[in-house]
Amino acid sequence: MNNIQTKLEEIYGKGTVVFNETTLQLEPGITNIFDSSRDPAVLSELWVKWRDATGKKMANLYTEWVELQNTGALEHGFENLGEAWRQKEFFDTPELVEIVEGLWQEIKPLYVQLHSYVRRKLKNYYAQHHPNYDFPNDGSIPAHLLGNMWAQEWDNIFDIVQPYPEVKEPEFDKKMVEKGYNVGNMFRIAEEFYTSIGLYKMVPDFWKRSMLVRPKEKDREVQCHASAYDFYNNDTFRIKMCTEVKMTYFQTIHHEMGHIEYFMAYRDQPAVYRSGANGGFHEAIGDTIALSVRTRKHLQTLGLLEENSVSDEDKMKSDINYLMRQALLKLAFLPFGYLVDKWRWRVFSGEVTPDKYNEEWWKMRLEYQGVTSPIPRTNTDFDPGAKFHVAANSQYIVYFTSFILQFQFYEAMCNASGHQGPLYTCDFYRSKEAGLKLLNMLKLGGSKHWKEALQQMTGKTKMDTEPFKKYFQPLLDFLKKENKGEVGWAKANINWKQETKK
Ligand code: X8Z
Numbered sequence: 001m002n003n004i005q006t007k008l009e010e011i012y013g014k015g016t017v018v019f020n021e022t023t024l025q026l027e028p029g030i031t032n033i034f035d036s037s038r039d040p041a042v043l044s045e046l047w048v049k050w051r052d053a054t055g056k057k058m059a060n061l062y063t064e065w066v067e068l069q070n071t072g073a074l075e076h077g078f079e080n081l082g083e084a085w086r087q088k089e090f091f092d093t094p095e096l097v098e099i100v101e102g103l104w105q106e107i108k109p110l111y112v113q114l115h116s117y118v119r120r121k122l123k124n125y126y127a128q129h130h131p132n133y134d135f136p137n138d139g140s141i142p143a144h145l146l147g148n149m150w151a152q153e154w155d156n157i158f159d160i161v162q163p164y165p166e167v168k169e170p171e172f173d174k175k176m177v178e179k180g181y182n183v184g185n186m187f188r189i190a191e192e193f194y195t196s197i198g199l200y201k202m203v204p205d206f207w208k209r210s211m212l213v214r215p216k217e218k219d220r221e222v223q224c225h226a227s228a229y230d231f232y233n234n235d236t237f238r239i240k241m242c243t244e245v246k247m248t249y250f251q252t253i254h255h256e257m258g259h260i261e262y263f264m265a266y267r268d269q270p271a272v273y274r275s276g277a278n279g280g281f282h283e284a285i286g287d288t289i290a291l292s293v294r295t296r297k298h299l300q301t302l303g304l305l306e307e308n309s310v311s312d313e314d315k316m317k318s319d320i321n322y323l324m325r326q327a328l329l330k331l332a333f334l335p336f337g338y339l340v341d342k343w344r345w346r347v348f349s350g351e352v353t354p355d356k357y358n359e360e361w362w363k364m365r366l367e368y369q370g371v372t373s374p375i376p377r378t379n380t381d382f383d384p385g386a387k388f389h390v391a392a393n394s395q396y397i398v399y400f401t402s403f404i405l406q407f408q409f410y411e412a413m414c415n416a417s418g419h420q421g422p423l424y425t426c427d428f429y430r431s432k433e434a435g436l437k438l439l440n441m442l443k444l445g446g447s448k449h450w451k452e453a454l455q456q457m458t459g460k461t462k463m464d465t466e467p468f469k470k471y472f473q474p475l476l477d478f479l480k481k482e483n484k485g486e487v488g489w490a491k492a493n494i495n496w497k498q499e500t501k502k
């Protein structure tokens, strides 16, 4: 089992693509082109080659791995591996499958509105700039045109879908370079936010031994997917990531540092309780902080945004632009965040058999995300394996729940800080009250059931989409007006070619 696991991770970690006679790694090479190119041919080429270099090589290994892992799960009294996984990340929550389905049903109407708006804007853009490109007419969006290798976050196509282009929005990546941001001070600035609300400084070991950029040595291969490590003593916590001077990495820094803050807060708990209240809590901490950092108010504090006085009308337009950018990050993610593990749960339970792995994957990509592949896929491909967490056998439902929970945490901290006004304008920088609210919850670690930890912080015992919906309400009103009911992709089919497995 460990052999297979190592091989899967190795295939992913060593995955490269030859493009224009240059060999590219995922970060930064492929990602940089994928983030910014608008050429459907280029994007399709990279999209396909990345899947050939990774997932396609994993198909048989994955089948064997599932069998072995399932055997282990059965031996330990679980129904299948999915049940074991859920128990690990969401201790004592047998109703998790129903909970996440319920949350998704509440979010879906919002997602459908965003999807249709984005689709229309993309279609117009490509009709204008690439008239020979055949944009599908069935309501789906081609997965390679969303500015992300997995179509999971869409913020890179903000310029195409910006609701009010006449109100100029800053280009943060350029601004960061102009203002002298570098990897070192990006981490220091993030740390300063945490300490400003009364949370911990990073430990000396962190600064000494974390890997914050891709090492230059030619002989050293590293897995660049960002992660944070707890060494389970009291003074060793590290981050590993290949940072670049860009807004998206600045947000990832806050995400990873959130894990470290949690590690530090529960370090005095007995070993069994040194964990998040549930896996979703762990993923949500840094993102909650990043919601505050990303407000226009805070970006002004950081010198990344000019403070100019604008008319009320422009302010309204700018707010909608802002919420769109946030929706491309948060709302766009949710169906992907759900389907990765929903697919794996169905695989682990035997409902989806190996000959149908990829076909079912694409049915779910279409059903939940409304996206289709740039070229027909077959069952000799294994596209789930082109995603880090599938290759690394790391759970994904934690992100889906995190993206709901972080808005609950954010609202609770905003209330504690005395924030007035729309939720999306709340910056709790320097609010010790907000920090204390968070810290008291973090310190519990896994010593209390997550429902109790959630109640302590938010007054609610349930994961709740209300704060998420409240945050995005003005955007939703805008989208509904623009879409005029023309939403959905009911007519679409997956882009599929029947091929038998050798
Ligand atoms: O994997 C991550 C973090 C590390 S725990 C960077 N995330 C998911 C992903 O990149 O797919 C954060 C959001 C979703």
Ligand code: ZN
Pocket: 255, 256, 259, 282, 283
């Ligand atoms: Zn994380």
